[in-house]
Amino acid sequence: MAGVLARVASPSDLRALPEAELPRLCEELREAIITVCGRVGGHLGASLGAVELIVALHRVFHSPSDALLFDVGHQAYAHKLLTGRGERMHTLRQEGGIGPFLDPRESPHDALLAGHACTAVSAALGLLEGRRQLGHRGHVVAVVGDGALTGGLSFEGLNNAGGSHLPLVVVVNDNQMSISANVGAVPALLRTRNARAFFEALGFTYLGPVDGHDLSALVRALREARSASRPVVVHAMTQKGRGFPPAEADEQTRGHAMGPYEWRDGKLVRSRGGQRTFSEAFAAVLEEAMAKDPRVVAVTPAMLEGSALTGLKRRFPDRVHDVGIAEQHAVTFCAGLAAAGARPVCAIYSTFLQRAYDQIIHDVCLPGLPVVFAVDRAGLVGADGATHQGAYDVSFLRPIPGMRQWAPVVGEDLGAMLQAALDGGVPAVLRFPRGTLVPLPPELRAEPTSPTGARWLRRVPDARLTLVTLGPLGLAALEAAREEPSWSVLDARSAWPLDEAALLEAAAGGHVVVAEEGTVRGGLGSAVLELYAAAGVTPRVRLVGLPDRFIPHGDARTQRAELGLDAAGLRRAGQALLRGEVLR
Template identity: 40%
Template sequence: MTEETKRLLESIDTPNDLKRLDVSQLEQVCSELREFIIDQVSTNPGHFGAGLGVVELTVALHYVFNTPYDKLIWDVGHQAYPHKILTGRRKQFHTNRKYKGLSGFPKMDESEYDAFGVGHSSTSISAALGMAIAAKMNKESRHVVAIIGDGSMTAGLAFEGLNNAGIDKSDLLVILNDNNMAIDANVGALKEYLLDITTSKSYNKMRKDVWNILGNLERLGPVARRYVKKIESGVKTALLQQSNLFQSLNFRYFGPIDGHDVERLTQVLNDLKDIPGPKLLHVLTKKGKGYKPAEEDQTIWHAPGVFDKETGLRETTPVDQIVPPRYQDVFGETIVELAEKNPKILGITPAMPSGCSLNIMMEKMPSRAFDVGIAEQHAVTFSAGLAAAGYIPYCNIYSSFMQRAYDNVIHDVALQNLDVVFCLDRGGIVGEDGPTHHGMFDIGFFRIIPNMVVAAPMNEVELRNMMYTAQLGGKGPFSIRYPRGRGVTHDWKQPFTEIEVGKGRTISEGNDVAFVTLGHPGNYAQTAVTRLAKQGIAVGLYDMRFAKPLDEELLHSILKRYRHIITVEDGALQGGFGSAVLEFMADNGYTNSITRLGAPDRFIEHGTVQQLHKDCGIDPESLFQTALKAAMELPTAAETIRK
């Protein structure tokens, strides 16, 4: 890159700086911006392909609209890196997704240019409509733009927003960023519908001329506008041989246009500013645009980790370094094993086949694994329908995404006591994605639902056995939550063993102090117990396995033996596993001293899993110190230690 090209991006600290450039210079800005993202993300991992795909669109939006007065609402936020770089955060971008650094997603308290915080998909249209109506009520001439991907458009919430916006005359522009991808390839009828539009040769041949003619007519006044709408709709319907979905919702539909032609984008956006009412601009982009490996394998390069920007080689684990498997891969391989034995088992995921490893089953058993698109509510009720018909669906949804389908879990599954197995990937702290993706609340919100089993494995073997147990029949709703990342054992492919529902296990016994754990953090407690034993302090460790039903027999035994109990969970303390133990103690008259460890009553920010576990007090060192302090404060234990 020459000094001249460097100088252009380095002079842009706000969109006002961008507006001082001639439109002919915007292509250079796009080139620099794309190179800057490649430089940064290659060494500081984050979301990659989505941002590269909207470079031109982002530049055009900030060039045309008066941000932050005009509002840009990014859907999900994977694609917001160019936006952040152009809005005063270029010099801080090296801290992106790092502990106490920039968030990887738009965040209202980070910048006035981040008009709405996002992290889950399909929220942009509803939020933008709220802002557009507020602007109209306040008599403000404010433009509001929602930028949503074709993958996010599959969610019910997006259609709810479109349906509502279509009956209002607010100045709302929805930009449909159509790249045929979410994280994995898009699925469903909407994908085929958009493909029909984008590949219609007749329509694409005539659309530019029609657009120019109609634009000139529209400027003649309200009477002409009525005719424009009729002509426009008739032309599009005739050429596409079908009515336009978006126009049927009372949106003016424009496009599709090339999302990588920055000068054309600025022209079109300027034209649309003058057209009142709800409008939808269909923009065609390529995820990973400008970086060949990302263009060729868009799923891998959604978030590739560290890579060599020159060669495209990604940093991987050395072949001679044997590491435990990822929990998601244990799920992916185990469901195939179980499905080979039980023909009633099916797999369901809402648009995350590679993220949860259901893609293993989709490859080996394509007729028995379903990607339903970004539609968590549908995934749950679809699973309920399958269960009502006698099948055993394993519905795999990230913990933080399951929040979106809570009503469906209660009414469609639990109320009818159907045999749906919920596999909640990413339960607990997930790391750099931050508060929108941490799975903090599932223990609390699932354990209050009647008929629901709430389980969490301490390791990979336990995960396999819980998955095996869940399909043995008549269990009703059965949830299994497990963390992002790797487990603890290499020898995990062991024969299946049924686990009695609601039964925990004793890992080690001790004196006066005991850890009572749920799930993977039991391994951290085990490390602390081993270290304490070397100092002559015997601390008990009990893996409860289930937050519901609790192993009451084991809890009675623990509470009668130990004076101080330390509960450990990777989730919210409020209403979580520790609260369940406290409730049991109160109901049974126990007055033991208890320390509850887990996530405090606040949203946990982004950072590494290790950093955030330390903040929550559940890393091995914190557990060691907590148990040591408890032991020293108990008279008999302290006396033993001194001797």
């Protein structure tokens, strides 16, 4: 780094700068963000739009004595650069490097760990109240944006904060976007004169709207908020992707996650994979189902792009619903659709489905409504890290009565599984990973009919050991077994119901390895052990999966190898089990 930014190693350095140097600092911050994201990828658009806002926040408030909480944190790359992490920003989202979001373990200037939206107001109010009770001084600021005001948790926090009379400062970073354009009535209201009345009715002093790229105006408003003795909202209107023409021109997401990329001959060239993803393959079979059956509708909580549903939205504008960052609402909305006779498909990431657990149980499964959950990003997700790993969906969904759970090995499995889920008349889950599709291996045939029971990918007479897998790990198991003539491979295909006959056949060989890309505790392996205990059979069983700890950001392929979730790891697990080695 060079220039003004090179002289800023902490917020106190920023506060010491002459005011005349602040515009240049903002330019250099944008240049640094664009350069870093070009090299390693990242959440570009939101951070570009919040540069002046973050400079103004650190100009007025004294972090970490004053706590700054950013909703999610992908708007806060400038905050990272200004708080001593500039020299390591090239490691962003890489294993052992700077995290994808904010984390107090990474810096004392990060007051809140958050990778899911809508948490900042509630956490900030709790932090402020806790400090007050313990006699700690300092201000607390919650910066919400990128769709956080479409989520219910934000309103629960605002309701409580407005009635608390505590001097909480809420900064609304209003860029009218989540990943794509915000939806619903509240984002529209924010751009009208009624915004003031809305927040004042909740008990807040309202300051704004303020041009979120006018440093002087921002500093004035934030200083007024800092001196207040009651809850304050500072409403800053910003432009997502500001300062980077390709992001500004991107009407869908304003450069939400552009990169890696580079300039060649004056043009932006982005790195793109040539293979289709599981998300795209699922969207294709969902489109076929929607074309055949007018009852089928799609619902997603602000994940049109991530779930590859933009094409479906264009073709079926009245049957594809983006409900905003509102996972609980998405699930219960699907329950209402199903109760009316529709066949809703809720396209949602595994990590976000966690947020709607009560709605899954109470609103969908208890009445037995036919909602299909397309659980994307199941398993390891790589650079997005611990907050986004799809580690828990099998274990938290498996105990719910009446819910079927399928997982495809290859993209060709998706069509039959989706049709079976739609035809089943009960709650159902299709679990698939973040990643690209692989060619159909010779051992595996796509089945055009409804999937029933487990599927033998390799069936050896008198097998000594069977590898039991769920989802794409079946391919790694096939590779592991090719050099082992006495090993079979069973694709469980479903975490519930289990194919008891096939799993008991696997137990007959005396040795079973159950592998899954999800937490071992409570997952498929636990289900298999429960079955064997109930049946009174006692094969030697080894469980391979995600360990009892949170998995940080890094390269997902490297992490699979380290965790034994590749062909070599499964082979080692099987050989160790046959040798009678004790699992450590």
